[in-house]
Structure formats: structure tokens, C-alpha cells
Amino acid sequence: MKNRYHISRKIAVVTIIATVLFSCEKRLDDLYSNPNAVTTIDDAALYTKAVRSLFLETTDLSASRFAGHYGHYFVAGSTARIPDQYGDGFDNNYNAMFDGLYGGAIRHIEEVLTITSSPKTQNPVRNAMANVIAVLAYAKATDAYGDIPYTQGGKGKTENIVHPSYDTQESIYKDLIARLTSSISILQGADAALGYPNSEPIFNNDMEKWVRFANSVRLRLAMRIRFADNALSKATVAQCLTAPLMETNDHNAFIIQTEGTGNAWFNNRTGFPSIKMSVRLIDQLQGSADPRLSVFVSKNSNGTYSGMVNGLDDTAFGASNFADKSDIGIPLSSPNSKIYLISAAETWLFRAEAALVYDEDAVVANQMYRQGIKTALGQWEIDASDIETFMGSAVASLSGVNNEEQIGTQLWLAVIPNYFEGWTQIRRTGYPVIEQRTADNLSQGVTNGVLPTRFLYSSFELNSNYVNVSAAIANQGPNRIDTPVWWDKN
Amino acid sequence: MKNLLRLLSAMVFTVSGMAQTSISGTVLEKDSDLPLLGVSVLVKGTTTGTTSDFSGNYSLNNVAEDAILEFSYLGFKTLEVPVTGQVIINVRLEEDGQKLDEVVVTALNIERDKESLGYSISQVDATQVNVVRENNVMNSLNGKVSGLQVTQSNTGVDGSSRIVLRGITTISGNNRPLVVIDGIPIDNGGGGTGQGGGVDRGDALSDINPDDVASISVLKGAGASAAYGSLGINGVILITTKTGNKRPGIGVSLSSTFMFTDIMLTPNFQNEYGTGFFNDFAPINADGKPVLDYPFSWSWGPRLEGQSYTNWLGQTDSYSPQGNPYKDFYQTGYSIANTVAFEGRSDKTSFRMSITDEDIQGIVSNNTLGKQTFNIRGRSQLTDKFSIDGKMTFITSKVENRPDLAEGNGNTALQLSLMPRDIRLTDVRNNTINAQGQEIKWNLDNTFNNPYWALNHLRNTDNRDRFQGLLAIDWKMFKNFSLTARTGMDYRVFDYTSHGARGAQSIKSGLGEYSHNNGKSRIWNSDMLASYKAEIGGFKLTASVGAMHRDEAFNNQYINGFDSKVRDFYNISNYKNSFSSESITKKAITSYYALGQFQWGGYLYFDTSLRNDNSSALPKDNNSYWYHSENLSFLFSRAFGLNPKFISKGKLRASHAIVGNDTGAYRTQAFYNVDQTVTLPYTVASIPGSLPSFDLRPETSKSWEIGADLGFFNNRLMLDFTYFETNTKDQIQAVPISGASGFETVVVNAGNIKNNGIEVQLNAVPVETDNFQWNLGVNFTKNNSFVASLNEGLSSIELGRLWSVSVEARPGEEFGGLYGNDFKRDNFGRKLITDNGLTQRGERILLGNINPDWFGGISNTFRFKNLSLSTLISVQQGGEFYSYGRAYRTYFGTDKRSLVGRENGIIEDGINENTGFKNEVAAPAFLKQFTDIFSNEVSKDQVLDASNVKVREVTLTYSFPQTILRDTFIQSASLSAIGRNLFFLYNAAGDIDPEAGYSSGPTGTAFEHSSLPSTRSYGLNLKLNF
Secondary structure (H helix, E strand, C coil): CHHHHHHHHHHHHHHHHHHHHHHHHHHHHHCCCCCCCECCCCHHHHHHHHHHHHHHHHHCHHHHHHHHHHCCCEEECHHHHHHHHCCCCCHHHHHHHHHHHHHHHHHHHHHHHHHHHCCCCCCHHHHHHHHHHHHHHHHHHHHHHCCECCCCCCCCCCCCCCCCCCECHHHHHHHHHHHHHHHHHHHCCCCHHHCCCCCCCCCCCCHHHHHHHHHHHHHHHHHHCCCCCHHHHHHHHHHHCCCCCCCCHHHCEEEECCCCCCCHHHHHHHCCCCEEEEHHHHHHHHHCCCCCHHHHECCCCCCCCCCECCCECHHHHHCCCHHHCCEECHHHCCCCCEEEEECHHHHHHHHHHHHHHCCCCHHHHHHHHHHHHHHHHHHCCCCHHHHHHHHCCHHHCCCCCCHHHHHHHHHHHHCCCCHHHHHHHHHHHCCCCCCCCCCCCECCCCCCCCCCCCCCCCHHHHHHCHHHHHHHHHHHCCCCCCCCCCCCCC | CHHHHHHHHHHHHCCCCCCCCCEEEEEEECCCCCECCCCEEEECCCCCEEECCCCCEEEECCCCCCCEEEEECCCECCEEEECCCCCECCEEECECCCCCCCEEEEHHHEEEEHHHCCCCEEEEECHHHHCCCCCCHHHHHCCCCCCEEEEECCCCCCCCEEEEECCCCCCCCCCCCEEEECCEEECCCCCECECCECCCCCCHHHHCCHHHEEEEEEECCHHHHHHHHHHHCCCEEEEEECCCCCCCCCCEEEEEEEEEEEEEECCCECCCECCEECCECCCECCCCCECCCCCCCCECCCECCCEEEECCCCCEEEECCCCCHHHHHCCCEEEEEEEEEEEEECCCEEEEEEEEEEEEECCCCCCEEEEEEEEEEEEEEEECCEEEEEEEEEEEEEEECCCCCCCCCCCHHHHHHHCCCCCCHHHHHHCCECCCCCECCCCCCCCCCCHHHHHHHEEEEEEEEEEEEEEEEEEEEECCEEEEEEEEEEEEEEEEEEEECCCCCCCHHHCCEEEEEEEEEEEEEEEEEEEEEEEECCEEEEEEEEEEEEEEEEEEEEEEEEEECCCCCCCHHHEEEEEEEEEEEEEEEEEEEEEEEEEECCCEEEEEEEEEEEECCCCHHHCEEEEEEEEEEEEHHHHCCCCCCCEEEEEEEEEEEEEEECCCCCCCCCCEEECCCCCCCCCCEECCCEECCCCCCCEEEEEEEEEEEEEECCCCEEEEEEEEEEEEECCEEEEECCHHHCCCEEEEECCEEEEEEEEEEEEEEEEECCCEEEEEEEEEEEEEEEEEECCCCCCCEEEEEECCEEEEECCCEECCEEEEEEECECCCCCEEECCCCCCCEEEEEEEEECCCCEEEEEEEEEEECCEEEEEEEEEEECCEEEEHHHHHHHHHCCEHHHHCCCCCCEECCEEECCCCCECCCEECHHHHHHHHHHHCCECHHHEEECCEEEEEEEEEEEECCHHHHCCCCCCEEEEEEEEEEEEEEEECCCCCCCCCCCECCCCHHHEECCCCCEEEEEEEEEEEEC
8 A cells, every 4th residue: 555655756756747747848839039129111111210210310420520521511539530631541430331331221121122022012103112212222322332232222121131232323223213213103192091101201291292202202303313324314414304303492301300319410519529610511512602601610719610621641730729629510410300211302413414405505504503502501490581692692693603612512512411422422423622632631541632532342242242243343443432432434 | 242243143054953853962073073064964764863062062853863874964974873772962064085076067967976977068166266266267277277268458447358168160250258157158258359449248148247256177078068059159158056065164265365466567668759750849820829730740750858849739848758658657457356245054954045245446547446245055855856046136337437449549558658758748638728628739639549548538438237037946756866947147238428519520520429329138038857767787877858048139229329418417418419229149059959878897887968950040941950969978997996196087088079050130131220310311221231041051061089087196196188070051141242242241151260389287286295395287278279260252341441451261271360551572581662762562461370389377386384376477478469459559650669760761682672782772751660560551560479488476475273263153264466478578568468458359360459558457355254
């Protein structure tokens, strides 16, 4: 009897053990799912992420460290100004900007494109909007680096491509324009309810404005390739003129970004290293009595506008009294200052250029030019009387002598605070003219004093995608900051 | 007093019944005549018996007159005494001259004869870790065990240590060995920070109290650790804690350690040039102060000749060198550790309780640690077939102000090392904050704070409570059949706060910042093992089956705020902008295994194990993986009956194992994070930068080793030799991928690393007399880690980066290559120099490798009567690291190396790129250093040889002789003078400690960045047993 009790006790133990083991196995399945995140989501939340990223990228290192200097808009203090000396020892920055572009707007918009074109979730309107965002994101990447992964770019998740091959800038631009054309045709007359109601940060899902926006982006890209593929440029411009374009400041593509510390230029004005506005910019604005001076530039402690010279070497910089130069203007650098992708003013100026060089109609060109300037001034809420005064001045009309330079210069001013676009305009048209640095007190960097024309592929990209990036370098030219990109013929 | 103690101890230790006495007596040790406690006294052939008490007394009643009493005691010869009518039987037990076979703790806490093992195992006993007491017990193993590389980060008190066994085997895993305490695997996470700065929160192993450790076994190869499955893939460190011992006295022991810590090594500074630029003073601003920005706030000014100038405060001052700021800023630290332990043992029950208090003051004045450890361990034989073993450990610790590291703006070493050589540290201390609460600095650069501002206004507190509990049973269910079951938990609660006060540009543009992170982690392991033993002729067999379940849960909540409303108040309510986040991670593994041990003739042993793991982290239909091991041990000295006077021990061993591995939780699913936004009117979601893999396979590690354990001349000379190979395939890793994919990393099965190596351990007793003994131990390790292949299309995996130098795994190369920019050179290797006399950036090339060619240790112990002297010297040959700290100091002009060419410039050795003639243009020294290092990111000259020979430990111990202690209640006492990390006998990197990294990750030895000065410690340890 006692023995049997012992045996049954042992059987009970074994049964308990078996039950415990079985429940352990079950627990494995329960623990598989991630409790910190979701596995499905409305693509609207990814779309807003992509759009926000695209806007925020206009204030990233590409602007504050590089394009702001290359565009001769400002000079940063301390070692942040080294790019101003045309050096290229910024491997980590080149990598961060590259990853930032692809990991920001592109990563998220590619997912949106996939969701909005998948059989069960397809939505042509959302897909068209997402295409416009994607075009802007890739355009910035190719404008910065030249040849980039495009057809295979950003497809790590959607197509499992982790070693994307590179495309030529020429082929990218052609495809970007085609994508815009197709998007515009879908967006024209589209049902807004199919778009992103309540989660569209740029135009609050206004389809009419969206068409203008997409078409203006197409015009920008068309003008970008003016010197590289004149025929396509001209044909595309003609197409753009058949659809509505951005005309008033109501049509501008901007957001106000108050998350965190708000507009990044606020930090750049108040934090370290400080940035001081360029003497080049101040001279232009002062020399033409442009009322945007007080918008773009703050007065220094002496109550005057005093600019920094770009490119000073270290000795000259030390003697420059940097600390007492003019800060960036308050309207550009408050926590709630607007950040822009593209504006009506910029669009008018493109139309002026197109009228001048494609239609060879100086009269229309001048009208457009004046409209561009007027719109640009209006963008900064300048008094109507001041605008009128300025519109009466010589710079506000094409002189007939240096029309292209006038248009280029006004474009340079109109794109502010999108400094990356400013540098890109200079690269494209050669205006405003940035002379080769030859003076003794100026740094010549690695370009012999010539304005840099692109960013470098980083050592990280060279390591992780060696074969493809090597092919791109073979096609495009040496991986140097003075190798021009395809559309850069000036 | 003595009676009271006796009464107390009798209450505690006496287990025997209070029956009437028929026979009584005393058991003494034969040589010393000291009473023996806990001697088993058994009436032979019956179950009647008792044990001796504290005084060696025993008593038994109702004993038959013709009975035989059996006195047995571990380590002593069993004595049988016929009763033959005596009522008092006093005996003296003699120590068993024949030494016991060395018993070692192996996987699953199974105790085995060392000679039966087919793999290499190193055992370290308690005195090696609790005399020279380190906060992190792992640091004490440095140089003592072949195959084990321990690198203590230089990151303040309670910093983490890098621990690698047999080289790095997995590309992106943590490569840290599993740590098992009393059979329960614990959290073994690493620590450290990245190049951008931050603090080292220490690692989970610093909570192991050295005073509670009884022994440490190091299981190096997979053959040894296969029973732990994937957890043991990087080897296992098995720690056995003390349980109650029988010994004379009342069972109280006391250990006290007091150590000083001071600076052992600082960078060499130049003392000839101060603030300024191009050998001139900085221009003076309108406010009367010099320009306090790059490059004028660097040390490229005029020669320091005591001349009058305007200093950084705008005052007229004399321009003179100010000495080594490290020596004034950092102080002598100390550590105090006290342990009181109570222990006892009878034949059925043993217990030990201890409490340890530890206080450390670091060399940074606000950096302290306070830690208390409570430990209770007990074992009891409830019936003759059923026993239990239990333990509870509670550790509570508080660390104040872990130092900010690397590029962190609170890194005081970075600030001090770049401070121009004419700036007086007292001026910096007295000018820290202005009336408006703004930080005052000698430069505007955000990278650096005033070190005293950082000390006072950039602070953090870490509180950690840790509980470890264990309950194990051992049940001999039937004859030859037993069942053991064990469950143990490692539960950690942490609470970290940190703040940076308002007023420093570098802290959120002067707005101030606060963060609070708290959470808990729980690792719960349960296992059971059923064993059957059989003996057929000369063939012995033990077969076991078992199962294990491991459950890991981690969660934390983090809040962060910036822009403070009120000064000096650190609570989230005080911040205008605040953010919070939380995370939960859970993972479980269930395993089943079978073990077999076969023994033939006492000289041939064969072990085998088979294990199946099932992991919740792997895709459901691919979450099960198998592995196995086979170990063979052949004692040829015993098999062939060799003469023990010459070959006293001869063993050949071989081991083979295949081990699998899983991955971290949630890496095989795609998901979306919902972004935390405050002012946006719409929802934002984001896709993580790491791409999941949906078809991950478990990685496998295949390894084999052969070795020999040889003993000569009655084991006066012992040699252990092992050769091993490991091949880890299908490694699961988050591989950094081209950013153009839209993602940063992808989790894949990629890469194949081959490791091989040689480990040699030599122990000798060159001299042994009654009064003098010399023990010599030498160990030598040579590891190779070779990257056989990487995932298709991957030409390199970047494992870490500092400035422009990366540490990489490239196929066909040794693992851990340091890549950086060389100078631009022609085909003959000559530098191409510009017309300005400057070098240029060239190709990105292999500049070094983090792995040493070999490393080892030499230990000597000399014992003369009651005095013993131990020394440990560690040696590392080869291996390289990158010092960004030196790079920084060189172009800031504070390093001694920056003196070159100050007056006349530097003529680079090379040829002019345009003319092809030898360069004869002198470039200003500043321009050369700044252009090379910063602008051109050339790192060639800052990759340094890590070879070094270091005096790790010196211990002088005096054991008080019994003649002194005889009339006291002290049973034994010893006093030791200790030194740790005393000095380098040789250091190829000169003024930089090759171990002074900021991370204890696998590639943590790759980078040095303005580390705290390396320290040495010395002090006293007193051990008393009552």
C-alpha cells in the first residue's frame, strides 16, 4: 500500500512536469509578437512622416553646413565653417545626409507607394500624391550626389534590395518628369476624399493646389535640365504651361514645424555654432534696396548690417570680428518660421526664364519676372508701399542686357530659406556668379577655389555597396566635390 | 565571553538529538589537536549516528557493546573504532595524504572529476578573487586563465568590462560568455557607450560579490558549454558561491579591504606654447576678451615665457605653463569593502549568511558607488533521499555621476586635455558660472564644457536593486535513479536619472535637460534532469534526460524633458517640453536534452550530449534547432601504468560540438512605430531602420578541440595544452547596409567566421620545502579570427566607428580590421605633397587589427613560512587601436607631439605632386596637424600598437601563525597588502593606455577617445575567522 502511494506520487510528479513543459512550448508562440509596435497601419501616417521628413531635410546638414555656405548665404562659426573652405573631409556628414534622405522621406514614401498600388489597398489619388513627394525626395538626392540608386533605391523592404544599383542622373530626371506628368493627370479633377483628408500637412488635401504644386515641381525639374537635355526641357515646359501652376503665395508649399524646439534655424541662430549672414547676400540686398534685407538679415549690435566674407582662411577669420556680424533674420529663424519646398515666386521666375529662352519673348519674360519678384516680396509680408517702391527700381525689371543673370539672382533670393535649392540654382545657371577664390586670405580647399558641385559618396557607402557605387563613379567621374553632376553644364 | 560564543554556536550548529549518552568523546585533528566540527559518527551497519559539534564533542546512546563506530570526515581517513564496552572514545583523525581528484563544476552544475573531461576547463579558486578584491569580479580573472581576455573599460567606478573567450566568433553578437551562478544563468549584458559620449552604466557582472565566490570554472569551448545550448555559444563562466563549511570556531568570518586609487597614466602634454594661433595671441574682441573660438582657443600661440598677455577672462596675466591638469583635477579615490559571513554545517544541513558593504570614491570627485549585498545560502538533507539547496541574494547599489565619456560634452578628460597650456585650473574652477547662471568657458565650442561646470551641473544617479533567488531539489527516487530540479531568477530593477542644468549652450542650447529612465529585467531559468547510473563490469554509464525553460522579460519607461522653468529643480514637471517612451521585450527558450557519460576501466571517458532549443525569437516554423557534443578523455598514464614519479598525470582529450544560436526578440517581423508627437494635428508613424528577415535560420557554430593535460614529477610540473577550431556559420546579424536601400541594417544569416587558437597553461612548483614554496604559472593564448565569407554582395561589415576610422569584418581578412585614410602616395609609397607643403588624403586602407597576436600571464607565488608574495604580470603582443584622443590633442596643440616644427614649420617627407622633386616646403605645424587629422581625416598616425606588459597584481599576505592565535577566539587571520594595475613594464603606445576604451562591446578595444586617466589601486585586505 505504501509502495503504491509512492509510485502514484511519482507519477503525479511526472505529470506535473509534462504539463509544465507543454505550457512552456505554448508560451513561445505568445511571445513572438512585438508589443511595442503595430504590424499594420493606415498609409496616411507613413505619408505624413514622409512629407514631414522632406520638409525637415531642407534644414538639415545639407543646408546648414554645406549649401548655405556654397550658396554664399551665410558663414558658420567655429569648425562648422570648414565646408566654407571647400574642403571635403566630411565623411560622416556625407554619410549622414545620404542615409537621412533615404531613411527619411524615401523609406516611408516607398512604403506608401507600395501600399497604394497593392491590389487590396490601391488608391490612385494617394499614389499620385505619394509620387510627387517621392520625386522631390529623389530629386534632392540626385542633385546632391549625382548618380544615385533610383529604380532600386529605397526598396530594401518593398523589394528586398539591400545593394541597390545606381542610375544615371539623366535617366532619373527623365523618369521623375514622367512620374510627375502621370501624377498630375490623376490629380486633375481627383476626388479629394480619396486623398489624405485630415492628414495632409501641405495643402490640407486641396486637390486644386496639389495640381499646381505638382506641376510647378515639374517646371522646376524641366528647367533644371535646360543645359543638359534642352529638347526634353523645352517640351516639358510647354506641357507645364498647359496646366495650372503656383501663382500666389496661397499656393506655396510650406509647413510650420513646432515640434520639439521648432524651426531648426532658431537653434542655428541662438545656439552654437552661430551663423552669420554673408556679405554677398547683404551686398545684393542693400545694393538693390531690397526690402527683404530686414527679413533675411538681423542688424548687429551696432545697429548695422554687417556680413561675413565666405571662404576666409583661419587667420583672416580670426581678424574678421565674426562675433559682431549680422545674424540670420528673425522671420527666417523663429521657432514657428515657415519651411518651404517650393514657392509661387520661384515658379514665376522659372516661367520668366522659360519665356526668355524658349519663347524668346522678352516682354512676357519681364512680366513673369516682375510677378516673381512681387510674389517673393509678398511672401515675407512686406508693406505694400515698400513693394511698390521696389517694383519701381531698376532691378525689378529685366534690363535686356543681363536678363539671365537678373533672373538667376532673383531665384537665388526667392528660394530662401531653402538654401540647398539656392546652391543648386547657382550650379545650374552660374548665377549669381561665384568667382574662383584666388585672394591670399581665401581658402582654396580641394577644388582650387572653385565652387563645389556635389557631395561625396561616403566611405560607408563605398564599403557597403562597393560594386554599385564603383560603377557610378566610373560613369559619372571621380568621387570629388568638384565633379559636376549631369545637369550642371555651367 | 568565550562561553557565550560557545553557547551561541551550540544553539546554531548542534543538530544532534538531546538523547541520553551512552558513549561520548571528542574528535580532534591529528596534527593540530584542534577540534573537528561535523565529523560523521556512525554505528557501522546501522543508520544510527551523529556528528561532532563545535568543540569536536559527540555523544550516542543505546549503542551495542560490540558495535563499531565509524568516524568519517571529508579529506580525512575514515577511522573505525570497536566500542568494546568503552563509554568515552576520543579519536584523532588523520588527513588523507592521497589527494582527492580535482573536482570541477561543469555545465548544468554537475560536479565532475577534472580528469574525466574531454575539454579544456580552468578553475579559479576563491582566494584569487576575494583577496585582490575588484568591484567587478571578472577583472580579477585577467591574465589568469588562458583563452580569456578581459579588458576593463576606463569609465569611472563600476565601469563595464569586455570579456571574450577564445576570440570573437560572431560578427554582431555581444560575444560575451554566459555567466552561471550556482546553476542559474544570469544577465551578462555589457556596457559602455558610443563615440558621441554618454556614460558607462556598468555591466551585470559587477553585482557578483567576490567575497561570496567559492570558485569559478571557465568552460571555454562549445564541447564544454553545449549543455547550455545557444546561451553558451560564447563559452561559460560558472561561478559557485560559498555554502556553509565545517570548520573550527564559531563560523564567523570577516573580510575588510581598503584600497586607494590614483592616476597611473596621463597623456604627455607640451609645456612650451599656450593659447593663440600661428604663434601669436588671439585677437582681442570689443569686450576685452580674446576670441574664444577655433582656432584661437587652441594651444598654437606664442612660446610660454611668462610674458604679459590678456587671458581668457580678459585679465592681464603672465603667460606661463600650468602643468598637468589631470593631476590637479582628479583626486585619489578609494574603495572600502567589508564582508561579515556566518556559516556552519552539520551532516545534514549547511548554511551561510553574509552581508557586504562596499563604498567607492572615484578619481572624479563626484563619482561614487555604494553597494550592499545580502546573501543567504542553505542546503539541507531532508531525508536520506531528498535534499534541497536554496539561495537568496539581494544587492542594492547606487552610483552617483558616472562620468561622461568620449565626445560627450561632460567628458572632463576631453575638456582638460584640450585646455590651452597657459590656462590655470584654479581660474577655471573660480570662473564656472556667471551671475546670470550661464556657464563660463575658455572656448565657445559646444563639444566641451568647463570641467567644473560639468562636475557640478551635469549629473546622474543610478539606483539598482537586484534580487537573485534559487531553489533546487535533488531526489534519489530509486536506486541508481535521481532527479534534480532547479529554478532560479535574476531580477533587476533600475532607476536612472540625469540632468544638465540650464545655462550651458551645449545642453539643449542653454535650456537645460532632464531624463528619467526606469525599468526592470527578469531572467527566469528552470531546469530539471533525471539521471540513471549503471555499472556493468568495468563499464560505468550515466544517462540523463532533462529540460530547461528560460524566460526573459525586460521593460522600461523613459521620460525626457528640456527647457527648465525653475533653476536647480530636477523633476519632469519643471520642463516645458517633455517626451516619454516605453518598451517591453519578452523572449523564451524551451530546451530538451540528453546526456550520456561512459567510463571504461577508470581511464577512458566518453561524454555526449544532444540538445534541442526552441526559441520564441525565431519564425514559428523554423524555431527549433538541434546540437550535440562529444568529448573523449583518455588517461594514458593510468591505462599504461606509467611511473608517477616521472609522469604523474597523462591525459589526452578531444572534443567536438555543434551549437546553434537564435537572435534577439522581434527581429523577424515587420512593424511600424507610432511617433510621439505633441503639436501635430495628424498621426505620424515610422518604419524602423532595421529590416527584418522573415526566413532566419538558427546560426550554427561547429567546433573541435584536442588537448593534453600532463603532470610530471608528482605533479610538480603540469602542462595543459589545447588547440581549437571554431567555425560559426549562418550568423544572424543586423548587417549595416547601403543607406540607399532606405534602411540602415538588415537582419540576415550572413557571414562565416573561423577561429582557431592555441592555449597553453603551465604550472610548476620549482621549489618546495617545509618553509618555502615557489609556484609558477604561465598561460599563453593565441587566437585567430578569420572572416571566411560574408553575405553575398557584402564587401564589408562595419562594426564600429570613431571619427574616420572604422573597425570592419571583410571577407578573406582577419576579423576586426581598422580601416582609415592613408596619406596620398605615389606608386612607390612616397607621400604626395602639395605646393603648400601639405599632405593629402589618400586611399582608405587597413591600418591595423584589434586582435592581439597573442596574450598571456605570468604568475608567481612565493611562500615563506607564513608570508606569501604573489605577482601577476599580463602580456599582450600585437593588436592595434585608434586613439582619437591623441589626434585631438595633436591638432589642438596640447600634446607633446605637437611641439614638432612649431617655429620653423614641418617639412613633410615626400615628393611634390607637381614637380616630382623632394618636398622642401615647410608647412606651419598647426596647418599640417589640423589638415591631416581634421580636414583630411587621415588617421594613419593615430593607429597605435596595443602591445603591453603590465604588472596586474602584487599581493603580500601574512597569515598569523596559530601560536599567536591559540589563546584568542580568532581561528585564523591574514593580512594582505595589495596592488592592482600598478604600472606598465612596457607600453608600445607610450602615454596612452591601450585598454582605455569607452565601450566593453566586442570591438570596444578598437577605440580610445580622451579617456579618464588610467588608474592603479593599492591597499590592504584583512581576513579574520572566528
